[in-house]
Amino acid sequence: MSVLVQTRLFYGGAMYNRRQILVAVSVAPFLGLMLPGQSKGAEDLEAEINAWMKEPNHVGYFDPPEVKDTQRGSLILAPSDPKVRQAATILSDVPVGLAPIETARWMMDKIPSSFTMEWPPDTPSHKMPANPLIVAFFAATKTEPYAGDETAWCAAFVCWVLKHCGKPYTRDAGSRSFRDFAKLPRTDSPKKGDLVVFKHLSKPKQGHVAFFDGFANDAKTRVWCLGGNQGNRISRKPFTTNVGDLRLDSYHSVA
Numbered sequence: 001m002s003v004l005v006q007t008r009l010f011y012g013g014a015m016y017n018r019r020q021i022l023v024a025v026s027v028a029p030f031l032g033l034m035l036p037g038q039s040k041g042a043e044d045l046e047a048e049i050n051a052w053m054k055e056p057n058h059v060g061y062f063d064p065p066e067v068k069d070t071q072r073g074s075l076i077l078a079p080s081d082p083k084v085r086q087a088a089t090i091l092s093d094v095p096v097g098l099a100p101i102e103t104a105r106w107m108m109d110k111i112p113s114s115f116t117m118e119w120p121p122d123t124p125s126h127k128m129p130a131n132p133l134i135v136a137f138f139a140a141t142k143t144e145p146y147a148g149d150e151t152a153w154c155a156a157f158v159c160w161v162l163k164h165c166g167k168p169y170t171r172d173a174g175s176r177s178f179r180d181f182a183k184l185p186r187t188d189s190p191k192k193g194d195l196v197v198f199k200h201l202s203k204p205k206q207g208h209v210a211f212f213d214g215f216a217n218d219a220k221t222r223v224w225c226l227g228g229n230q231g232n233r234i235s236r237k238p239f240t241t242n243v244g245d246l247r248l249d250s251y252h253s254v255a
Contacts, residue, residue, distance in 0.1 A: 072232075073119040073128040074148040076135060087133040090115055100165045100254055101193040101211040104226050107161075108234045117233035118149040136160075137228070143173035155209050157228025158195065167254060175199075175209040179249055190251035196223055198239065199249045208239070212251060223248075 077084050090111055094103060108116065115133045122128050130148030137156040138145045140163045145151040155175045162169035168183035178184065178197050187194060190212045199207035210227025216238040226236045241248035 072121040072148065072150040073130040074122055074150065075127045075129045076145065076148060077129050077132050081129075081132070083129070084132040087115060087131075087136055090133060091136060094164060096164070098165065099193050100161050100167055101213065101226060103161050103165055104157075104211050104234070105236075108226065108236065111234070113233075116235075121150075134228075138173060140169065140171065141173040142171050152206075152229060154227055154229040157234065158209050158211070161211075162254075174205075175207040176205055178209050178252060179207075181252065184252040184254060186250050187253045188251070191253075194254050195252040196225060196239075197249045197252065198241075198246050201245050201247055207249060208246065210239075211254075 093110075095106060098106065111133070115131060117131070118134065119131045120128050130145065130150075134149040134153055134156075135145050137153055137160040138151070140159040141156050143151075143156065145153070145156075152173065152175075155170070155177060156173040158178070159169040159171060159173070168181070170177035170181050175197060176199065178195060179199070184195060190196065192212060192214055194212045195209060196212040197207065197209045208225075208227075208229075210225035210230065213224035213226045213236060216222035216224050221242050222238050222240050224236060225239050228234050230237045239246070
């Protein structure tokens, strides 16, 4: 069954909006809908999707009109694209029953590297596709990936992992949403698997969130962070907590 048919069935025959497409790509694998092949009538549904994409009030989402030279892939692929189907299949293989940090580690180690990173940037004359797997993380939030895989996605990744593991999450792609999230209370004694949240001194509304993977020095001023959008990919990197513009805000317990 094609992704087009899956989306159609999942939404009871209604036309699609941006959020429905993202949600369908993200959750269809977990509903057991990723079956190979085309079912009867899929061609008609694909034509309907293509017509919807070309409507004036929809086309901007798939082909954003303003592109900066430094922006990465901004073109959101349609659900029928083979790479979107591949991303959905990859997400369906993420194990269940692991702790959130181990789920994130599995994704870092096991997902093909080409899907754990932002894809090549747009050029002045050509808009490049956004990594559909990164785009799918935003289905766990109320934020739309307006800039493709260049949209800040560290919190979207954390939300997706927490949701996959049945843990509380903020449904917000802004890292600051985790600073005072009551369902994941602050702690002064972080354990591996807890969350570590940073904020920028120059732009306090912005920052970073990742899974805490231990201290990187005896002074506990450097921490290992396992998360998304670290070097434009899912990775494990050390962050300094008390130097520079990005500073530690808080640790949060993930029971």
